[in-house]
Ligand SMILES: Cc1cc2nc3c(=O)[nH]c(=O)nc-3n(C[C@H](O)[C@H](O)[C@H](O)COP(=O)(O)OP(=O)(O)OC[C@H]3O[C@@H](n4cnc5c(N)ncnc54)[C@H](O)[C@@H]3O)c2cc1C
């Protein structure tokens with residue numbers, strides 16, 4: 001019998017993945033550079049969970065390109081550990097309504113409630129959809145998706161913890177990213193890997209493309225499109241100690257802000273209570289969900305004093321503040337009252353088997369970076385900058401909103417951590433971000449597919465890339481100037497110390513002055529790498545510029561908000577003030593200044609109440 | 614402590630071939646090799662090219678050859694190398710993939726081979742608005758293989774690829790197994806067929822170098838051997 005056995009074609013190894021788009025080149029005589037213009041219906045910027053899900057949806061109905069500065073599979077969604085929430089009720093009774101309420105309360109009522117209703121209700125199908133697409137969730141003995149406890153997720157409006165987090169060991173995000181990437185391969189999504197977006201094109205108030213640097217060649221390209229979705233993830237790299245990747249530099253929000261798009265609720269940045277001391281590497285809340293407890297130097301389970309009902313599973317803002325309060329009171333393990341003292345996360349009670357089967361990566365991080373076995377010794381932890389609640393304002397279809405009135409910027413979309421819908425309000429609950437990616441990534445993708453069918457393509461002018469080109473020309477003009485390293489260090493320290501977990505007017509004013517000075521210095525930085533191919537030096541400098549802009553917006557939004565709510569805790573204004581401050585901030589970056597505006601919060605389902613756990 | 618990184622450099626715009634450059638850098642013994650590389654890049658020489666993102670061994674960006682062994686710079690502590698092998702550390706790009714710049718290699722051949730084995734669940738059966746059932750035991754059969762971060766350390770470590778560049782390589786086979794062994798998948802035969810040839814599983818000679826290199830503790834060689842067994846059982 002002759003059987004045809006397909007063998008790997010080596011020729012295809014070098015084929016480029018740019019199918020589907022039409023392409024034209026224009027010689028730019030002055031700069032002697034090839035300026036390539038790609039044309040698509042839809043351009044998705046970012047290939048984490050949000051971008052890939054949107055690409056799957058939009059890609060089936062429109063000519064779609066995914067641009068990502070990383071290979072898709074390297075996106076930071078892959079770092080998410082603990083779980084994705086949905087009221088499946090697989091192991092105990094649960095309801096979408098409870099999930100929605102917990103999210104609103106967790107977000108200290110700065111949450112748009114109809115959006116959260118959608119999040120909690122669509123969660124259930126979203127998780128089943130991921131499973132159907134191949135995601136290997138952990139299972140119950142009867143073969144259903146297993147679920148575990150997570151911070152702030154409760155049964156019956158706060159009675160006690162509920163098992164709502166669906167998980168694949170402690171690599172849930174990795175499995176979501178893998179599964180979605182696999183589906184994109186199956187559906188032939190066109191990827192442009194290592195293409196870094198540096199500018200957004202707007203024609204009046206309609207978006208018509210982006211400007212991109214191709215890492216491999218250093219060439220600047222224009223992607224023309226009817227719809228652009230930003231899904232560029234978080235920006236924890238503003239801070240010294242963070243769980244975020246080097247790539248988490250907030251490029252999408254920064255690019256939008258420079259083009260006049262407001263940024264919403266940027267003062268709300270979440271510090272996760274349990275990062276590995278000194279490194280910031282995350283130890284998932286699932287450790288506490290499975291029974292781990294925080295202890296101070298006396299071995300005391302101190303969360304009993306701060307959150308009698310939920311204990312160690314109180315929302316993150318509360319636990320992080322409790323940790324800092326303990327440290328300041330000299331209850332840290334060293335006991336010197338210093339801010340870099342630490343506490344213990346005690347997982348020794350979980351047993352080797354649970355750690356092996358449900359938290360293997362955590363065990364491996366502890367081995368690798370601390371040389372300890374969490375089954376035998378407690379883990380030294382400190383809060384780590386983790387999640388941006390704020391970002392590009394959108395509606396529930398991912399459409400970007402250009403002002404406080406809710407005017408839609410045609411053709412511009414955002415989803416995932418870089419967006420602010422707002423379903424996380426002043427403090428996100430664990431497992432709700434992965435959910436946000438899937439639910440709203442999908443919704444945005446679907447909306448785009450419909451939108452591009454009736455929208456006209458507006459070709460940008462010949463000078464579309466000029467501003468971006470000028471920025472790069474300045475950084476690479478061969479002049480001498482400071483390098484980015486020191487500026488990055490100083491920025492991260494200022495933000496960590498003065499715009500961190502506890503804040504006050506004086507510190508934040510000092511931070512703003514320091515950031516302004518760094519932005520001024522940034523005007524003189526120059527690359528050390530003067531080459532074109534794979535100039536990571538240049539791209540990192542551009543990222544630094546983005547972060548400096550976001551630092552300014554964050555600190556300015558924060559100093560203005562004279563109350564404490566969720567992750568924004570003011571020593572000088574310790575209480576929540578619904579009368580004055582139950583409103584979303586909208587910050588407009590105007591050159592070196594930030595103009596603030598505000599808009600209403602949707603509280604149509606639950607009236608704000610004091611937040612106790 | 615002071616360490617010396619002896620790094621292979623290459624810039625396609627200006628260099629005719631690769632060369633080594635030494636950098637002296639202060640490093641804490643408990644630091645990651647990636648921290649030392651970042652310090653060089655930020656404070657000594659911005660032109661040094663390498664990839665990185667997550668910095669804790671989960672994204673697969675910074676696989677490279679460290680004193681001749683393939684691994685992640687962010688999962689390699691300075692002290693672990695220095696204590697055994699001295700304070701000069703040689704750092705090179707992965708093997709068998711074209712070097713694009715310094716420590717950056719072209720990953721396309723690696724990903725093309727990954728795509729070749731149909732790395733996605735194949736199953737057209739209807740599901741009624743819920744999950745497909747799978748027991749914990751069924752899931753455990755392929756659990757370790759779902760750890761793969763596609764870093765290509767195993768690819769570079771594989772001696773077979775040195776001779777047979779067409780070999781699909783360890784990661785792709787482990788990923789084929791990941792789906793073949795998944796009780797929900799229906800693509801077993803088509804994948805086995807893809808691998809039953811001279812670029813598929815058969816070139817593997819059980820050197821175990823891939824398994825040793827894998828930063829995600831995947832039992833790659835075992836999974837390759839299981840795949841061979843499945844081919845014998847179902848394809849012959
Ligand atoms: C360690 C860790 C653990 C977490 N655990 C959980 C958890 O258990 N549950 C949960 O719900 N949430 C968790 N989170 C939060 C959640 O993982 C993230 O909020 C979420 O994954 C962000 O996804 P994203 O798609 O928005 O962005 P990302 O996955 O960060 O992807 C961003 C993408 O944008 C691309 N990009 C960025 N800038 C540019 C540019 N200029 N040009 C082109 N492309 C660009 C990048 O290449 C990347 O592809 C965790 C977060 C961290 C850091």
Ligand code: SF4
Nearest residue numbers: 761762764765767827
């Ligand atoms: S099998 Fe291991 S070494 Fe190979 S690509 Fe996957 S994670 Fe890397």
Ligand code: FES
Nearest residue numbers: 666668672673687
């Ligand atoms: S930087 Fe992500 S694996 Fe090392």
